[in-house]
Amino acid sequence: MARIDRYIAVALLAFSIGYGYLAWTHPLLPFEARMPFKPNTMPLGLAGLGIVFSSLLLLLPSNDTLEKDAEGWRGFAWKNTALLIGLAIGYALLLRPIGFIASTTLFIVLSSRVLGETNFIRSISTGLISSGIIWYLVDDVLGIYLVALPAIIGGTP
């Protein structure tokens, strides 16, 4: 992998500079400005350290070996991974509008399909049973509110 750690170091440096700028411009109340420890004291110190260490990462020759995870990345299943991330985002967006049971079942069915499950009946029943059990445990037993059904058939988002 072409020196991805260098790109990350640049991103960390940019993040530290942006963070430092926000800390520097953080509005202080008049009494806070005279305090030995202000709301931006530690953030400014952190920004300084962040800039120093990310610059060192960029400047010093890298002598470490890349993680094994990064080996053979060309053969990785990028399409399936992107599809799963898309499904997770879809789940986050649909959880409230269509309810926990429908969105969870949909997520399990589609993501298992992406990963090679061909039996729809098995995936639908797995999704329905597991989402039903978890909904019952979380909402009914533990008393943590989870909207079960879509708004149009009785769920309250």
Added chain:
Amino acid sequence: MIDGLLLGLGAAISPFNLIMVFIGCFLGTFIGMLPGLGPMSIIAIMIPIAIQIGDPASALILLSGVYYGAIFGGSTSSILINAPGVAGTVASSFDGYPMARAGQAGKALTTAAICSFAGGTIGAILLMIFAPVLSTVAKLFWSAEYFALMVLGLTAIAAFAGQGKIIKALCMTIFGVMLATVGESALHNAARFTMGIMDLQSGIYFVTLVMGLFALPEALFLVLDEKRSKAMANNNKIENLRISKEEAKEIAPVVARQSLLGFFVGVLPGAGATMASFLGYGIERNLAPAEEREKFGKGSIRGLAAPETANNAACTGSFVPMLTLGIPGSGTTAILLGALVALSITPGPRLMEDQPEVFWAVIISMYLGNIVLLILNLPLIPYIAKLLTVPRHYLIPFVIFFSLIGAYIGQNNATELLIMIGLGCMATVLRFGGFPLPPLIIGFILGGMLEDNLGRAMRKAGGLEFMWERPMTLGILFLALALLVYPILKDRKKAVRE
């Protein structure tokens, strides 16, 4: 003391109470496995049931069972799917998950169960002996010492700084502390670095971050690298549950050391299980022989035994300030304190004299909780570990689903899920670049406490003088520096020699 123990036994041992402790351990273990539901939430949920019981001893026995069960349940999800639901079990995933990946899930869970039992039981013995004395020692710790203690906790990152990764580990730690400053802090009311996003007002939610950094990237890597995940599926036979004699010999001194360390760290209000587990992990790595040190982070049994023992001993230690001073040392003991008050018990210096049966019943309930947890969980381990034999096309969606729902139920907010997915993608890229992620989470967890104590100490001293004003602060800071620098120098020397 013997009289007290007999009094506690008289109050605690009855068929009804034994059923209570079984139910508590069972519920705690299974609910604790759900990411996002730590001991604090589970105990809070169980309080109305405990109050309904009426008898303080039975109620406390139920709650202790739930407490210890939830801690073990949290360790289980850390070890099996790299999804630590609470901060105290994050360090267990550093070596527990690599062990599970290497086909040693059963052994990792057995180690966790036995070390939790040993840490909790030794902690209970220490509580019985030292409780009154330690409450006065805890009062000697001011914010300056707490700050130094947090710095000492950060030295655990040294464990991930091998093979020339020190600057990367430091960058990740700083990044983690930066993330901890988002939102309102305990010292300042105005929110910082929220970019106008209301959901960030109270900061980044721990479960969202930890699921985004550990569980989600793990699931994504399993999808990305089909070869590795298929090899892992073949590695999931769970025949190997036993700890060999050699391994038992290896972890015995770790258990002894970490029970003591965990207990004494737990006594300090605010330090708790998280601090104890990170410190324990860092110290054991430094004490391990060079060959064993290389294995830390890759599936070392010592690396798993240390945080598991320390966090359980610390949980027991956190009862000291609660029972003797009426001060809750952690979020969980704050909830337990509320339960005691609801049961018409006033914890504090007079508890041992006014209501000795309750004081001793709490201690006996800890023994019972630990014993029942071991009896209940050891036979269940093969079945719990079977979770890993679920086919890949269901295991991965369920890991992602549990990560998402863990972040959701804590805050009841769908934005958390989007933040978590963003963090998961970022963590995947960081892993590609060889950046170690545990320092990031260590920085995040300790960052908030670090800033609060630094602020208090600086305001009190008028500047940074607090660092050298009190010998205890200076001593802890020197120890932290030594713990950070020594292994780095040692690694460097070895690299030069090679």
